Amino acid sequence: MITTLAITTTGELLENIPLSRLSAADIDWYWVDFNVPTEDEARLLDTHFHFHPLAIEDCLHFLQRPKLDYYENYLFFVLHSLNQTTLDVEEVDMFVGPNFLVSFHLKPLHELDEVRRKFLAAIPGRSGGPVYIAYLLIDKLVDYYFPSVYRIEDALSELDTDERHIPGRKLMDEVFAIRADLLKLRRTVGSMRDLLYRVVNSERLTEFKEHHLYFTDIYDHLLRLAEMIDSSREMTADMRDNYISVNSYRMNNVMMVLTIISSIFIPLTFIAGVYGMNFKNMPELDWKYGYFAVLAIMVVIGGSMFLWFRRKGWLDMHK
Numbered sequence: 001m002i003t004t005l006a007i008t009t010t011g012e013l014l015e016n017i018p019l020s021r022l023s024a025a026d027i028d029w030y031w032v033d034f035n036v037p038t039e040d041e042a043r044l045l046d047t048h049f050h051f052h053p054l055a056i057e058d059c060l061h062f063l064q065r066p067k068l069d070y071y072e073n074y075l076f077f078v079l080h081s082l083n084q085t086t087l088d089v090e091e092v093d094m095f096v097g098p099n100f101l102v103s104f105h106l107k108p109l110h111e112l113d114e115v116r117r118k119f120l121a122a123i124p125g126r127s128g129g130p131v132y133i134a135y136l137l138i139d140k141l142v143d144y145y146f147p148s149v150y151r152i153e154d155a156l157s158e159l160d161t162d163e164r165h166i167p168g169r170k171l172m173d174e175v176f177a178i179r180a181d182l183l184k185l186r187r188t189v190g191s192m193r194d195l196l197y198r199v200v201n202s203e204r205l206t207e208f209k210e211h212h213l214y215f216t217d218i219y220d221h222l223l224r225l226a227e228m229i230d231s232s233r234e235m236t237a238d239m240r241d242n243y244i245s246v247n248s249y250r251m252n253n254v255m256m257v258l259t260i261i262s263s264i265f266i267p268l269t270f271i272a273g274v275y276g277m278n279f280k281n282m283p284e285l286d287w288k289y290g291y292f293a294v295l296a297i298m299v300v301i302g303g304s305m306f307l308w309f310r311r312k313g314w315l316d317m318h319k
Helices: 019-023 039-047 053-060 110-121 123-143 146-165 168-201 206-274 290-312
Strands: 002-008 013-015 027-035 067-070 075-082 089-096 100-105
Touching (some): 039 100, 110 123, 123 168, 146 206, 206 290
Antiparallel strands (some): 002 013, 089 100
16 A cells, blocks of 8 residues: 655645655655555555665565665665564665655554554644654654563563462573564564664764754663663573572582481491401301390490581581
8 A cells, every 4th residue: 555645845645646746846745655555556566666776575475674775865764663562673675865755564564554644733843754664663763662662661570579379491591582572572672773873973864863852862761761771681681690599509518418327327337348258257247236236336436526527517508
């Protein structure tokens, strides 16, 4: 579906007019949106607007990274919209010229619908031109990144509060799932941040100078998002490290107990092994009190080692 908005030289707003009407002399500037276009509609990028084949190819094939390409009479932007459910990105392409803006996306986007409603409701904004619409589109796309980041922060806060009541393996599964989501967000936000850095600092974008503060504000939002994502990643790393540390501590305690038990029974096992040998010439075997004497020696050895370990504090370390 193709929707059109046009502003005449007298400031009149025209909606959903034919594409042929956009080239009339009384049209000051216009916005054309290709919303999930058919093949015939997509061909209009070439047959009607005569955009560069490489830019058209980027619109129709594969998922491109956010970028800015300079062409002779217009700028070509690749932007990313964020799916709030899966956190996957959806491409939004934008052609910005002196008197036109053409947006192209293969999936419906609520962000563009909101920009359209905002533009129609704010009469003063109609004088902003294509660059102002470009600002509104990019700003709305970035604004929709925040709910996902906030949702992850809330989930981490809940995990951090209730982590003692969650089984370790389940906790780690949730932490690593969150880290995977943060990786998606980090890749998306980082790419858009680099794009806005180019927009803010490029000397070639003379048309954007008038709205420099607006795009700087978007760049600041992306910096804030990047900081929030990095903070959440550090929090998940701390949770992972704490889990590993607790497991290591528990394992060390188990090994400590086993080591103490083994150390006590090693000499007792040696004595039992010696007197368990079937040699005839063992004087102690014929002694009347030999059995009780050996038991007494084993008790003394075991008790002495137990007291020695307790004095060294080994028995208290596993608590």
